[in-house]
Amino acid sequence: MYKILRAEKLSSNVFLMDVEAPRVAKHCLPGQFVIVKVDEVGERIPLTICDYDSEKGTVTIVFQPIGASTTKMSELKAGDAFEDFVGPLGQPSEFVHEDIEELKKKRIVFVAGGVGTAPVYPQVKWLHEHGITADAIVGAKTKDLLILEDEMKKVCNLYITTDDGSYVRKGMGTDVLRDLVQNQGKQYDVCVAIGPMIMMKFVCLLTKELNIPTVVSMNPIMVDGTGMCGACRLIVDGEVKFACVDGPEFDGHKVDFDLAMKRMQMYKTEEGRALLKLKE
Ligand code: FES
Numbered sequence: 001m002y003k004i005l006r007a008e009k010l011s012s013n014v015f016l017m018d019v020e021a022p023r024v025a026k027h028c029l030p031g032q033f034v035i036v037k038v039d040e041v042g043e044r045i046p047l048t049i050c051d052y053d054s055e056k057g058t059v060t061i062v063f064q065p066i067g068a069s070t071t072k073m074s075e076l077k078a079g080d081a082f083e084d085f086v087g088p089l090g091q092p093s094e095f096v097h098e099d100i101e102e103l104k105k106k107r108i109v110f111v112a113g114g115v116g117t118a119p120v121y122p123q124v125k126w127l128h129e130h131g132i133t134a135d136a137i138v139g140a141k142t143k144d145l146l147i148l149e150d151e152m153k154k155v156c157n158l159y160i161t162t163d164d165g166s167y168v169r170k171g172m173g174t175d176v177l178r179d180l181v182q183n184q185g186k187q188y189d190v191c192v193a194i195g196p197m198i199m200m201k202f203v204c205l206l207t208k209e210l211n212i213p214t215v216v217s218m219n220p221i222m223v224d225g226t227g228m229c230g231a232c233r234l235i236v237d238g239e240v241k242f243a244c245v246d247g248p249e250f251d252g253h254k255v256d257f258d259l260a261m262k263r264m265q266m267y268k269t270e271e272g273r274a275l276l277k278l279k280e
Pocket residue numbers: 221222223224225226227228229230231232233242243244245
């Protein structure tokens with residue numbers, strides 16, 4: 001069992017938990033994820049790692065209650081435990097393999113949408129710990145849904161935007177990126193976009209136009225998380241890839257977002273799931 005040491009509500013619909021999982025904490029790197037199970041009969045839920053402390057043996061997860069299992073998860077308190085907490089899964093972010101001196105020469109911008117701020121945080125924090133301060137644009141629907149503002153401010157140059165203009169400025173993350181590049185003279189060598197698929201698609205359309213190589217973190221439906229079930233199948237540069245083992249990060253300019261979003265929709269119904277199984 002994996003004990004919950006801290007359970008907090010970050011905003012009206014986003015929850016944070018510190019979980020005691022020493023083996024996972026010891027091995028995880030930015031960009032990776034875990035699969036958790038609330039109880040013996042619960043479904044497997046893939047969650048990005050928001051933070052980790054290898055000395056304390058804790059992993060921080062952030063999630064939104066959207067289905068039955070995540071709603072059940074949101075009711076857990078400190079002292080409760082998860083039946084399963086498997087990870088770290090997936091490939092770490094490309095940064096961790098790069099030569100630090102080369103990386104220091106790069107101008108990096110992150111674009112995070114909603115709860116996508118959670119997986120962006122360990123990346124900007126890791127860069128900051130290695131002497132690199134990236135720019136990060138965080139977009140939320142409203143002020144209430146903004147998460148990790150104070151934590152992010154400590155480790156990057158933060159630009160906030162809200163869809164409804166309830167905080168800082170009104171507009172999408174793409175509006176801020178366009179403004180920084182076209183009006184404020186910023187130049188970037190790489191962009192990392194993490195958030196809802198539709199948001200990542202539009203960031204990629206813009207960065208193609210601005211000629212900025214872009215990495216996205218794909219979040220399709222996952223079942224086993226080990227490359228066996230095919231649920232997280234994507235087409236990247238015309239080839240089949242599995243987000244759980246080949247990703248979750250991919251070259252955003254090569255991902256077929258329309259197909260990925262269509263598959264997400266199909267997975268919402270019994271009939272659609274059966275159809276996808278037949279095609280695989
Ligand atoms: Fe099953 Fe990726 S989740 S193949």
